[in-house]
Amino acid sequence: MKSDISDGLRLRSPSQLSLQRPELLAPAGNWDCAKAAVENGADAIYFGLDRFNARMRAENFTEADLPQLMTFLHRRGVKGYVTVNTLIFPKELTEAQQYLRTIIAAGVDAAIVQDVGICRLIRHLSPDFPIHASTQMTITSAPGVEFAKSLGCQLVVLARECSLQEINKIQQQIAQQETSLPLEVFVHGALCVAYSGQCLTSEALGGRSANRGECAQACRMPYDLIADGEVVNLKERKYLLSPQDLAGLDVLPDLVKSGVTCLKIEGRLKAPEYVANVTRVYRQALDSVITELERPNPLTPFPTKEGKKKDPLSVSERGWGRGQLDREHYNLEMAFSRGLYTGWFGGINNQELVHARFGKKRGVYLGEVTRIHNEQVTVKLEAPVKPGDGIVFDCGHPEAKEEGGRVYAVVSKGKETMLTFGRNDLNLRRVHIGDRIWKTSDPELDKQLRQSFAGENPQFQRPIDLEVYGEVGQALIAIARDRLGNIVQVESAISLVEAHTKPLDTDRLQEQFGRLGNTPFCLGRLTNHLSGTFMLPVSELNRMRREIVAQLEELRSQPKRWQLRSDVSFQDLLPSSSSTLREAKATSPSLIVLVRNLKQLQAALKAGIETLYCEFEDPRAYREAVQLVHKQRQQSSLPTIWVAPPRITKPGENWILQQVRACEADGYLIRNYDQLQFFAQDRCIGDFSLNVANPLTADYFQQNFGLERLTASYDLNITQLQDLLTSCPPQWFEVTIHQHMPMFHMEHCVFCAFLSTGTDYTNCGRPCEKQEVKLRDRVGSEHVLKADVGCRNTVFNGTAQTGAEYVQRFIELGLRQFRIEFVNETPEQVSKTIHRYRQLLQGEITGSQLWRELKLQNQLGVTRGPMGVSALRS
Numbered sequence: 001m002k003s004d005i006s007d008g009l010r011l012r013s014p015s016q017l018s019l020q021r022p023e024l025l026a027p028a029g030n031w032d033c034a035k036a037a038v039e040n041g042a043d044a045i046y047f048g049l050d051r052f053n054a055r056m057r058a059e060n061f062t063e064a065d066l067p068q069l070m071t072f073l074h075r076r077g078v079k080g081y082v083t084v085n086t087l088i089f090p091k092e093l094t095e096a097q098q099y100l101r102t103i104i105a106a107g108v109d110a111a112i113v114q115d116v117g118i119c120r121l122i123r124h125l126s127p128d129f130p131i132h133a134s135t136q137m138t139i140t141s142a143p144g145v146e147f148a149k150s151l152g153c154q155l156v157v158l159a160r161e162c163s164l165q166e167i168n169k170i171q172q173q174i175a176q177q178e179t180s181l182p183l184e185v186f187v188h189g190a191l192c193v194a195y196s197g198q199c200l201t202s203e204a205l206g207g208r209s210a211n212r213g214e215c216a217q218a219c220r221m222p223y224d225l226i227a228d229g230e231v232v233n234l235k236e237r238k239y240l241l242s243p244q245d246l247a248g249l250d251v252l253p254d255l256v257k258s259g260v261t262c263l264k265i266e267g268r269l270k271a272p273e274y275v276a277n278v279t280r281v282y283r284q285a286l287d288s289v290i291t292e293l294e295r296p297n298p299l300t301p302f303p304t305k306e307g308k309k310k311d312p313l314s315v316s317e318r319g320w321g322r323g324q325l326d327r328e329h330y331n332l333e334m335a336f337s338r339g340l341y342t343g344w345f346g347g348i349n350n351q352e353l354v355h356a357r358f359g360k361k362r363g364v365y366l367g368e369v370t371r372i373h374n375e376q377v378t379v380k381l382e383a384p385v386k387p388g389d390g391i392v393f394d395c396g397h398p399e400a401k402e403e404g405g406r407v408y409a410v411v412s413k414g415k416e417t418m419l420t421f422g423r424n425d426l427n428l429r430r431v432h433i434g435d436r437i438w439k440t441s442d443p444e445l446d447k448q449l450r451q452s453f454a455g456e457n458p459q460f461q462r463p464i465d466l467e468v469y470g471e472v473g474q475a476l477i478a479i480a481r482d483r484l485g486n487i488v489q490v491e492s493a494i495s496l497v498e499a500h501t502k503p504l505d506t507d508r509l510q511e512q513f514g515r516l517g518n519t520p521f522c523l524g525r526l527t528n529h530l531s532g533t534f535m536l537p538v539s540e541l542n543r544m545r546r547e548i549v550a551q552l553e554e555l556r557s558q559p560k561r562w563q564l565r566s567d568v569s570f571q572d573l574l575p576s577s578s579s580t581l582r583e584a585k586a587t588s589p590s591l592i593v594l595v596r597n598l599k600q601l602q603a604a605l606k607a608g609i610e611t612l613y614c615e616f617e618d619p620r621a622y623r624e625a626v627q628l629v630h631k632q633r634q635q636s637s638l639p640t641i642w643v644a645p646p647r648i649t650k651p652g653e654n655w656i657l658q659q660v661r662a663c664e665a666d667g668y669l670i671r672n673y674d675q676l677q678f679f680a681q682d683r684c685i686g687d688f689s690l691n692v693a694n695p696l697t698a699d700y701f702q703q704n705f706g707l708e709r710l711t712a713s714y715d716l717n718i719t720q721l722q723d724l725l726t727s728c729p730p731q732w733f734e735v736t737i738h739q740h741m742p743m744f745h746m747e748h749c750v751f752c753a754f755l756s757t758g759t760d761y762t763n764c765g766r767p768c769e770k771q772e773v774k775l776r777d778r779v780g781s782e783h784v785l786k787a788d789v790g791c792r793n794t795v796f797n798g799t800a801q802t803g804a805e806y807v808q809r810f811i812e813l814g815l816r817q818f819r820i821e822f823v824n825e826t827p828e829q830v831s832k833t834i835h836r837y838r839q840l841l842q843g844e845i846t847g848s849q850l851w852r853e854l855k856l857q858n859q860l861g862v863t864r865g866p867m868g869v870s871a872l873r874s
Helices: 031-041 064-074 090-105 116-125 142-150 166-177 201-204 249-257 272-294 324-335 443-452 507-514 538-556 580-585 598-608 619-632 654-660 673-678 695-705 716-725 750-755 804-812 827-841 846-858
Strands: 023-027 044-048 079-084 110-112 130-134 155-157 181-187 224-227 245-247 262-265 362-373 376-379 388-394 403-415 414-422 437-441 462-469 475-482 487-495 521-527 590-595 611-614 641-643 666-668 684-686 709-711 733-739 744-747 775-778 782-787 794-795 817-821
Touching: 023 031, 023 666, 031 044, 031 064, 031 272, 031 437, 031 443, 044 598, 044 619, 064 079, 064 090, 064 538, 079 090, 090 116, 090 716, 116 130, 116 695, 142 166, 166 181, 166 249, 166 782, 181 249, 181 272, 201 641, 224 750, 249 272, 249 324, 262 272, 272 324, 362 388, 362 538, 376 538, 462 507, 462 538, 462 744, 475 538, 487 538, 487 716, 507 538, 590 598, 590 827, 598 611, 598 619, 619 641, 619 654, 654 673, 666 673, 666 804, 684 695, 695 709, 716 804, 733 804, 733 827, 750 775, 750 782, 794 804, 804 827, 804 846, 817 827
Parallel strands: 023 044, 023 262, 044 079, 079 110, 110 130, 130 155, 155 181, 181 262, 462 521, 590 611, 590 817, 611 641, 641 666, 666 684, 684 709, 709 733, 733 817
Antiparallel strands: 181 245, 224 775, 362 376, 362 437, 376 414, 388 403, 388 437, 403 414, 462 475, 475 487, 744 794, 775 782, 782 794
16 A cells, blocks of 8 residues: 655756766676676676675685685776675674675775674774675665765665666765765666565575575465465466566666666676676676767667656567667576566566566577477577577476477478477477477577686776877887776887887877787777877887786786774674673563554553554554553553554655654654654664664664664574673563564565556555455465555565573573564454463463464464574474
């Protein structure tokens, strides 16, 4: 559900920006990928080491590789960023500190960081080492950029869900508030359906945390849609949470005009051929866009796409053979494609983002099978195919084994083409008329791509500009500059003499100095300042050219010398927790209850709960909830009611926060950076979405924002929670011990996409307000789907999970605030569950008694959840 946004977001015109060439940032999961990126024009690469990175399944580099890797990159004029983009647990801080010291000392150009505490630690260790705020920090607004800047970050990677209009709005706001930082956006690759840094699905279902680089890709699996208890017949659409891949190629001019500093390609798990392919496409396209935009008064070279429906980039819908742009799309689809789409850049279109027909790589669409005869398959081709190409037949069941193989022969007859396959390569009885055919492999293209980064000699060259000076009887002076600011000056060992033949004119200088084959350089501008006709032997010009190359390479390969303080430690940043345990133990344990509707609230009030949290889909209902609770008070200040704004706040959505505050609750559950700012004068408690996983992060939120409590991250297991509670004052925290894990939190609206024909809240008919919806996974579990006021969807685990067995241990450690959460429970279930947890806190029953009773008697299906070290799953 969503109300209209009144303050429209207007795009800035390019004249309001000084045009800058964005950096092209490519992924590298190993050495071959790094070479593929460099040789195809990447300005920078990002890579993980063997710890603390969000792609632990990649091959990754080791700390020992760093000096050699950085020398290679810098010699080629390419930057290298290390990903430290996971949450760090308390006992890992010693290791993380050593790891960061190694990275900084190796002259890495920046670290890409998720954890707030790690940002603090880097800035403590080094005043000048660059920090890039990862997309895992879920920054969607100007206050988010401001938060990152206050942490010491030099650049922000925006959430992939930001549209071009929102990017422009953020740029406007940070410029007005003088909190500007360079912004980076993803331009190509796989799209997570959930907001990065907010996905708890792998954690909830398999004990593998996406915030620790162990995503199990549950979004790529099939789901049944259940509305009001009935399975909705969506025919072959089952991959309801699997977005198409992002391709920003068609909106590159708009991205450049928005002033973003860096365009990032996703894919650290991909092959080097993918890296070579995608990097080359975007390098060439970006250079063309810049050339076009830099022309004096360009005559609108690019059609504006603002406000228009974005077409999917499938070759099939465009036809083929229409020049360079088409070739680029073909290459991108062959690189890796679940379907290509401009993602959220054009705004929200829930009918386009997720086609739901498959969740795996397909490639280029060739057409449908029209006939099968004499071991031949006939098709009306929509894209080119040749002998040797690999294809797969898609009968609408991607989860089953699919027929496919290499094409042996291609024969065209009129509009139809007959494909023949190798004997016994294919079981044609499993191929049907109407099956879609996809080209999944193009060996010729793969060979070209591999050749682009094969061998030791540089294949991608970057320009150097040359100025030449000299007088007769003196040395020839050549000053060379690369585009990174490195400058060298080389003089001839022989003096210039008057020329009788073949003087050193501009053409001759360009010819000799331009012979830069097998070097990282090519000749850019040459400015000839010679005012007479002079001569110098060709051998001396060649020596000077070689000297320029050697000196520039030497300059470039010097490691960056960041400041690194040897006399400091993360321990300097730890909070003091002395004497607080005794104070904590003087109070009794307290039960906090979060409810999601008024009936649950009434049940919790009746049960005598003194601290109540509300998270309703419509914030306008908070006013009634607050009145209900305040009416319950007699002469005391209890019970208190705290209400939750939505998890995400984007530009133009402050009206939602104003609506939340209008209910005049006792306090607010803070979910993001906008809310830290907006509710700064109110009583606030930090929720789990702030990702507090270590004492450095906890201390930062406590000291800077005056939060009354923090909710510990849901990524922590029992041991890590104990470590957090012993490294900080325990009264800083509350721990959620019973909940339906909020697995996916996403911009993608399942209600709109599959229960309407609308594109967004303006034309969907709001099925979220009329139907109870669940998603059933492959093992038969039914997960609850809810929409919030911003139309963002949350999938809650259908099975509640508990940390009941650990409660006594937490009490011993001084923890006093225990939260239980409800989603769709009846008032009777709410009452019964509250009663059992109250007994647990008073020591009347054990955790295992509670777990067994709720599981068996109430059929709530409670499992122990990720809090357990070896969690038991039902």
